[in-house]
Amino acid sequence: MTETALPLCSRLTLPTNLPALQQALTRLDTHAWQAHFNRGYHEGDWSGVALVAAEDAPLPLAPGTGSPSSLAWWQGEPAWQQALAPFQASLRAARLLRLGAGARIHEHRDPDLGRPGGCLRLHIPLLSPPGVEFLVDGLQVPMRPGECWFIDLSRPHRVNNPGPGERIHLVLDCAADPWLLALIDEGLAQTPALQPGRAGQAFERFRQQVSEAPALAAQLQALEDPRAFVAEAVRLGAELGLAFSEAEVLGAMRRGKQAWSDQWRV
Incomplete structure (x- = not known):
């Protein structure tokens, strides 16, 4: 598979220690969450906490073009270190993104994702109520907690969390390195058929x-x-x-x- 022929999504064959990540979430300072900078794209609580950000990013959750820099707050948490370790060579940004109960992200595209020279976006759900809809081109991406998914978000997408409970994903932006492209290609075999x-x-x-x-x-x-x-x-x-x-x-x-x-x- 080449970067110019990306699938809509792929469930990667990467294990995650979900209980450890969920426990690490409980130790996160509630004041660490920051409102997402794209305020016109959503209704309700859409917020995040940066783990890795570009050195020149204007805000911790915003993109940048500089070298990736790991923030200090999570360095003592083995769960985050273990989760990010497979991606270190390719990682450009990492953040926790929370969508509160009753919140929604309006349909939009992220044109810098998936294009030649751009990053590839990975999602690892940590908390996700069963009613959450994550739609790409109108199709539901059936992500479950603990799984790792590549999603081509240069396509139209939107998210709705009717609740109860918040939806929290660990979201990674990675360079389109050959090993990751191969992992995406391999994951297609275990990716379920998508439904509207x-x-x-x-x-x-x-x-x-x-x-x-x-x-x-x-x-x-x-x-x-x-x-x-x-x-x-x-x-x-x-x-x-x-x-x-x-x-x-x-x-x-x-x-x-x-x-x-x-x-x-x-």
Whole structure:
């Protein structure tokens, strides 16, 4: 596999000592958590604690181009040292990221991740309520605590934590070294098939109903403005008891369903 042909995600064959990491979390000073700098991207608590950051990063959680520097606070914690050890040669940044109960990260892209010369993003869930949705291109990445996942976050992605409880991941940015690319390729064999998120499943049911209902198709066909089309699809779905968002409609169109929306406007 090459850096220019990255998969959407891959579950890596790397063991983690989850109990030790969760115990280390309990020893973390509650005042250490800092609000994420991308304030326009989220609702609710999205915060983090840096372990490794670029020397020229304007904020501990922000990216930089300088050499990676390990912060002193975690050096006495064997659990963090053990978790980061396999990545030391490639590690550019490491941080704990927390999404509180009821919080959500809006859909966005991280264009510097996954592109040639950019970093590769790895997630190791430490705490994760079962209702968390981590959607990439509208598909749920089924990460479980203790697993290590590569995710191509240059693609559209969003996260929702309905709770109860907070979601905390250890998040690593690594150089696209050959050993890591090989590990990602190897992990594809054990990566489960991805399914649409809950709202995505509702949208698929709506799409099927529209294909079988000329009156619904006519309502959409009359709309030439794409924004009006998306808004009307969401409204009609709600009338049918199918809750999905505008992001779901837009994501479906991006994933090759543009033909479906266009056929009602021809």
